[in-house]
Amino acid sequence: MNVFTLGFVAAVLIALAPVLLAALGGALCARVGVFNIGLEGQMLLGCFTAVAVSAKTGSALLGVAAAVGAGVLTALVLAVGTIRFRTDPIVLAIGTNLLAVGLTGFLLRSVLGTSGTYSSPDLAGLTRLGDTWVGDIPVLGDIFHSSSWVVVLSLLLVPALAFFLARHPAGLRLRGIGENPEAARSLGVHVDGYQQTAILVAGALCGLAGAQLALGNVQLFSEQMTAGRGWVAVVAVMLGRGRPGLVLAACVVFGAAEAFGFRLQGLGLPQQATDAAPYVITLIALLLTSIRRPKLAGGNP
Amino acid sequence: MTESRVRLAGITKRFGPVVANDDVDLELRAGEVHAVVGENGAGKSTLMSVLYGSVRPDSGQILARGTEVSFDSPRAAIAAGIGMVHQHFQLFESMSVTDNVIYGAEPTRRGLLDRRRARERVAALVEEYGSPLSPTATVGSLPMGLRQQVEILKALYRGADVLILDEPTAVLTPAETTLLFTSIRRLAERGTVVALVTHKLDEVMQVSDRVTVLRQGKVVAAMPTTSTNPRALARAMTGRDIEIATNDQPSTVGAAVLEVTDLRTGMVHCDELVVRAGEIVGIAGVAGNGQSELVQATVGLRPSVGSVRIAGRDVSREDVRGRRAAGLAYVPEDRGAVGSARSLSVQDNLAVGHYRKGWLKPAVLRRFAADLMGRHDVRGAGPDALMSSLSGGNAQKVVLARELEHRAPLLVAENPTQGVDVGAIEYIHRELLDYRAAGHGVLLVSNELSELIALADRVHVMVDGRFVAAIDRADLTEQRVGEAMTNATEVLS
Amino acid sequence: ATGCSSSDGSSASGDKPLIVVITPNPVGVNEFLKLSVEGTKTAAKAQDADVKVYESTDPTSISQNLQAAIDLKPKLIVTISFSFDDLMKTAPVDNPDQQFLQVDSCPESPAKNLTCARFKEYEAVYLAGVEAGLLTKKNQVGAVAALDSPFIHRWTDPFGEGAKSVNPKTTFSPLFVGGNNPFSDPARANAQAETLAQKGVDYVMAASSAGNTGVFQAAKAGGFYAFGVDVNQCGEAPGVVVDNATKRVDVAIENAVEAVFSGKPGGVTEYGLKENGVGLTGLEDDAASSGCLITKYPDVLAKVKQVRDDIVSGKLVVKDPAAA
């Protein structure tokens, strides 16, 4: 069976986009030395806000904008807490993740008047590129058939972020802050400002990721619908060591493993095996790449 | 050349109960090299940080060229022409020399980094300063001396004509120090002010024009260098006469406590190194020639091939634990990152390694810590205080106390007096000599030739990972060691 | 523990009899649970009783909720689904004066004070499969279900069998959502439905609970058709839902409550096609207004009616996949 069809690529792409957006945000934080595990919660709040606003206004674009805003707002707690008050970023992020679960569940009842899942004809989803002129382009039209512009944006952000880090003065400063914040501070660089900005941008990207998930991948909100995607993004950031290209690669490995798993299930493998597949494949990929990584200094004879 | 470039007037800075600077006046005149000396914790770094804008004084004024300025961040100080090289280098090790120099003041073209212009400007600076640096080299691969040049270039790139150097020679080799001083003098001749914080009084005499002495936050003396001498400076700093002990008592040499044979690791190839009970064996060499690697391989922190015997036992296949069990104590070079855990209490720092089996009784640990702290004169904190709250000299005393307490047949000590004041040096030297007198062996690796000459029974000179000479105490002079290094370097190159 | 909770003022008002319904999961948009609660409320109205709903989240909260309900000493405790099997073995025996009703499952040899209502949803799913087999143009049908567990197979296996019974060339591909949130991951359900579509499947049984919305949305975009479950889901995604395998849990509860309140508790009632406890929306009297696509295929419906009659008469027996 040939599983690697254009349809397969398209499926991976869509499943990948929310994770990639969040992971790019996480990568930015990693580069300024902030370990951000609040991606899941910010994404979830993004999902809810996108759906709530889109349903009330009938505009997907407003939904996306509001989701980005919600992501930034949540990230503000992290930014102020970890940078200004020097709290532990991990504990604080666990707090905001939990807050997102509680808040979206609560607001789902009080704002959208339902629980579990909300979907409605009033809900405007993101336009599928297949329905636009893009759909007429050969190959690309097939690959991006059910993608939205947010998916394309997420892909474009990878080289953009890489270029920014390598060639923009602020990129250089960000990298330096991640490596040695004291050194950056001693040169009069506003370290706290850069770190806070990075956390806020990550919040915006997570909000966007949530909007894509809730208005692009599907058009609905469902409690805890992020279902661990923010955590996958965190793993991708760690695997990619904060480098956009490597982070993308990690996301692709994971997304492809998952989509591949669906197809293997079709061949009769138990669901439990295909559930585990992405994680096992990621672990194996890590082990294989580690063979080429230089041995760490020190260690015992 | 008496024009005042910067003047600190009546600076007071408190850290809680500690008055780090107490109504301090300091005038820096254009074209002078101004030494600032004092004991550990006297307030030197604090004063310099005030000048550099990274610490805000509680009161007092800063006058730049006669007008009052206020530095609320290094950025403001940099803009006012002030540059600082910190004792612990503030560098991005993964980045190139160029990126390190331009960081925070990048040349841009259409909003993006202008790498070509950056490289050109850094290359020009490198040439002007007379440095062998390559602008494209990765900083992490450079030896300490060159890293320091990067730090100085950073300041010069920003147009600094006031250059603060906080203990710049602590990590330098004699050759690197000489080079640095030549550069300092050249900068001063061009009108730059150099403020030099140091513990080495002979350096003060050698390079400075004027000297200010701090004691417990106050200025206790300020004078032209020509009107003073190291002895007088030490007395001004500590309030007593300092008598640096030397190795002048014979001791009974016993069995070998360390035998290294045919050891290879990295660039190091050590044919033979033997330390016997009752002797201090020194290793001299320019940093980057393999001394650290040799020590790390010897103590088991670095993989190697070859044979290492400690107190007669073959420990070649053992890790640090096994070697310590065989009879090793070790004072590492980096007391902050390796020699202690800054976030644990002094008590825990002392107990680790001594108490590993069975039940720990808090009262016993406390007594153990209090006893060691008393015997080794660790000041300024109780056993419960965090390690990070100790001053450099006191932190070193804690490390030394813990290691000496093992009473191991072999003590390996790496730069044990780096960054500590004359009083502490006096104490550490005496401890090392006492350890030898008690019939133990000491392997002493030091960047300070004077220290080796004061203490060692025999000095091995290391160049390019190999021993090129072994000089016995009778023949031990700076000149002999220097010659050995130069000869070897010439032969090798 | 004494029953002091009934005196705290927050429990039943007045002296109307009380019915407590305990769900195994949060009700949310779970159509089955929603219908159970509604059915209980309707039944209570008929009996002039009050209703309290306890939503559980996991086995621990299930047993806590049951204990809390028992402490309240209501007239009847309604428990829903197989998640209560273990508890319904012991609780009725330990509390002989308390009446229990378990819906959708039953322990072996239930106690006298336990009434049970069970469904043969697999019969309805089989019928849905027959429809799919008759309709498919690509001879490929599939299913997206929440979990690969025996009970959930009641919604998948009979679908394939039904399709093959009328169209032997048909292949059947079930996919299971799984993952971290199997009953509520519409995005994953959506991706799986698209996977099926790419494979060439043109009729999909959607049994992924809250994930169904994701399946319907994929159907709308991907040019395949879906079947809903439990209630009429055709209105949720107009134009893509063919029919629904319904389960009249409300009817079952109303019957059972009526029996208990009129003093005839106990026993197990099976609700299959025969009892009108399960069925297809398309076979109902008001099918024309259901919005389901199947109403456009009277010939298919005619054939399906035939199969249903065979099952009702016992001529055709559909295997229960969970009774492995």
Next chain:
Amino acid sequence: MSLVRRALTGAALPALLASFLVGAIVLLTAGTNPLTGYQALVRGVLLDTNLPYLAAAFAPILGMAVSFAIPLRMGEFNLGGDGQLVLGGITAAAVAIAIPNAGLPGYALAAAAGAVAAALWAALAVPLARYGRVPIIISTLLLGFPAVSFASYLARYPLTDKGTGIPQTPRLPDAMHLPSLPYSAYVNVGLLVAVLIFAVYWVVDARTGTGLELRTLGANLRFGQYVGIDVARRTTGALAASGAIAGLTGALIVAGPPYRFIDGALVTPGYTFTGVTVALIASGRPAGLLAGALLFTALQVGGTGMERDVGIPRQLTAIIQASVVITFVLIVAVQARRARARAGAR
């Protein structure tokens, strides 16, 4: 007692008050009287019929908190708690069912098997880190998922309770059910075991060389290596102990009602996540661990009670729990900053 003093002057009380304020605001915006809600919450915890639930849920949460705290003490994160919990549960169930007539000693064997299985799985992260250079935080996280899936597969196929259609194992033999404590049929010996595990953790942490060495490694790994701590051995030990405790927790759960391993039943209540949260805000310190586990269990059990009682959604307690976490760390940070200011630092 310093514990009481710390509780009163420390960050815990203000954080709790602030969190209930947040909860009150949320309730008000939803048009509910906060007093009604909080009365119900307190009733949900303290009502004598509910107290046993508190005691019962406390055991697994405390167990998982200790499990996470052990490697945390040496600076490592074991994020695979769910996998280890489930492995322990399914192994214990499988062994118990295989030796049906062995009684409580048999169960002890089964529980030990569960602990060993989980310990091995957790300790697998050590060779992966040593030879494969995969950080422990990543490998434990990644290893967790296949473990959960594997247990789910076992409960679904080879070990399934045939005929029920539910992915669960058969019931454990009656003689292997954990005996209930006096006063409540609902609370069993598992609670005592969990408390015992915690007590051992406390003693080891505060009073043994092992505890000191773990804390030393956590404070500065290179220092630990340098003073001669056997890092590989301590890491393996910490992870194995962590896994063993998680596995034992799983084994305790399956020996309580409904006396079997049900797919998802160990994971869905979020014991692991709650344990991680508690251990993190306590930084693994024993006293904080105990207090945190108690508080979070109370909020969760109380939340269920509140929903049952007055219909206020459970999510409110998630919001309150989150607020406790957030305000607690913020208040600690602000207090530390004030202390630093008092001591003089920037």
